[in-house]
Structures are given as structure tokens and as C-alpha cells.
Amino acid sequence: MTLDSYIHKVVPGTPGGPLLFVFHGTGGDENQLAALGRELSAEATIVAPRGDVAEFGAARFFRRTGEGVYDMDDLARASAKMAAFVKAHVAAARPSAVLGLGYSNGANILAATLFSAPTLFDGAVLMHPLIPFEPHIAGSLAGKRVLITAGRRDPICPPVLTSRLEAWLEASGAEVALEWHDGGHELRPNEIAAARRFLCASIEKGKQP
Template sequence: MAKDAYVHKVLPGKPGGPLLFVFHGTGGDENQFLPLGRDFVPAATVISPRGDVSEFGATRFFRRTGEGVYDMDDLARATGKMVGFVEAHAADAGASTVLGLGYSNGANILASALFARPSLFDAAVLMHPLIPFRPDISGSFAGRRVLVTAGRRDPIAPADLTEQLAAGLRGGGADVTVEWHEGGHELRANEIEMARSFLSEAAQRRPDPAVFRQSTDRTANGR
């Protein structure tokens, strides 16, 4: 059954309230972002799947053949599986809003699910994603909101690829905000606070697909 496709944990929230899916980074597990998810959206039911791929003992959501080199067949497999998992939980819960948050490898599988099914999430936070390929977006992101957070000096997810991802999402109709810090692949306070504010606001409203809001770029100092 798709709801049980992954080993996962659920923190129940308000009945009929938002669903927040959180996706760990390489080497993490289903516990990594559960507390953050609860903190960000207290009323949400937080669902955290564990990646089903092991890379020398480190858990991931899909295979790769080297740093920044993805096994595209396995990414396609993982994307279809994740889309089914999210859809099954959303349908069962009758959620008012479906939100997503992922870091690093978790951001990558979340982004790939977005490409495959733009209507899957009402809003999503991609923290330090790496998309080293031109995505094929299957539909329109109109009315959907995406926050991308990144480090200007990230050696794993280069800034130019972050900017290309944001541009691609905007080209598909998404309302995209980019929050930068001046460091590398680590999470910093400004992006944590931006994610908190973004998800809290997103949980309060259901996006109107007919409305397109102009996307914005933000830097760590607000420019």
C-alpha cells in the first residue's frame, strides 16, 4: 500500500489541518526533521519517511554514482514511489493544505516530486537542493509557492545551479523566494527562520491556482 511504501513516522496534528512532509538529508532518518516540523507548523500532521537506499550505510532517497551524479533511473523510481506515498496520505487525511520541507538529498527528492506532479504540494521548502539536470516539469506551478534556501559558498549545491532551479520553477509559474546565506551546505539561523515564517503563512491559506504572485529573491541581509 502506498501509505506504507516507506518506513515513516507520523506526529498527529489537528484533524483536517495541514499535512507537512519532511525529508531528511543523506545519512539522516525519519527522526531528523520531526521536531522542526512540529515547531514550524504546530497544527500540522507531520509525516517523515525514511529513504530506502543505503550508500555505504548512509540513508538516501535515491542512488547516485558520484558526488552530484545521479542514477537517473533510480531517481525516476524513487520519484514515482514518493508521489504515490504523498498522494495516499493526503487522500486519507483529507488535508486542508499539503506542505513539504526537505534538506539536501531530501530537498532533491522533494523537488523531483514537484517536477513530476506540480499540484502535489501547495507550498514547499527546498533547503540546499542540487538539481544537476534540466528538469522536465509535468504541468503548471501556478498558485504554488516554493522557498529555496542556499549557501553562496556551498561546495555540494553550487549557487549557479540553485539559481537555475529557481528560474526553472518560476518559468513553470511558481511563486519562488530564494533565501541565501554566505556559508556552505550547513543550515543557518536566517534560513531556519525564513522556513518557519514561510510554512506558517502557507498553512493558513489554500493557494488559488488562478493567482500568480510575482516571485522575489532575498539575500541573507534582506536585499
């Protein structure tokens, strides 16, 4: 069943309320961001899948052949599988809003799923994404809200690629906000605060008739 196509954790929220999917970074698991998801939204049901690829024992959502070099065939497989997983949970929960938050590798699978299924998420938080390829976005992102957070000295995700991703998303119609900090690949308080504001606004928008 696609509901269980990933090992995952569910933290219940308000019935009929928003669903917040959280996607861990390389080496994380379904527990890495579940508590953060609950901290960011008291009412959302949190769904936290574990990546199904192992890289020297570290869980990831898709394969790569080197640092910043993706196995594009496996990325396509992974984004299709994740879209089906999300759709199954949405069909079962009938939520007021469908939101995603990912960090590092989790931000990359969230972005790839957004590219392949633009209508799936109402809002997405991409924390330190690295998209080193020009995406093919299968439709329009008009009306979709995206927050990107990044470090100006991130050795893994160069700022120029972050800005390029912002431009691509805006060109596809998304409403994009970008939150920087002066550090590297680590999460800092200002981006956590920005994610909280973003998710709160997205949830309130979902309640509107």
C-alpha cells in the first residue's frame, strides 16, 4: 500500500486539520524533524517518512554518485514514489492544507516532488536545498507558496544555486520567500522562526472558504 510505502512516523494533530510532511537530511530518520514539525504547528498532523536509500548506512531519499551529483533516474523514481505516498495520506486524511518541510536531502526530495506534482502541496519549506540541475516543472506553481532558507557560507549548497532555484520557482508562478543566515549548512533560529511564520500563514490560508 502506498500509505506504508515508506517506514514513517505519524504525530496526530487536529482531525481534518493540516497535514505537514517532514523530510529528514542524509543520515536522519523519521524522528529527526518530527518534534520540529510539532513545534512549528500545534494543530498539524505530522507525517515523517524515512528515506529508502542507504549510502554507507546513512538513510537518504535518492541515490547520488558524488557530492552534489545526483542519480537522476533514481531521483525520478523517488519523486514518483513520494508523490504517491503523499497522495495516499491526503486521500485518507482529507486535510485542510497539505504542507511540506525538508532539510538538506529532505529539501531536495520535497523540491523534486513539487516539480513532478505541482498541485500536491499548498506550501513547502525548503531548508538548505541543493538543486544542481534545471528542473522540469510539470505544470504551473501559480498560487503555491515556497519558503527557502539557506546559509550564505554553506559549503554544500552554494548561494548562487539557491538564488537560481528561487528564480526557477518564481518563473513557474510560485510565491517565493528567501530567508538567509550568515552561517553554513546548519539550521539557525531565524530560519526556524521564518518557517513557523510561513506555516502559520499557510494553515490560515487553508481555512479560508
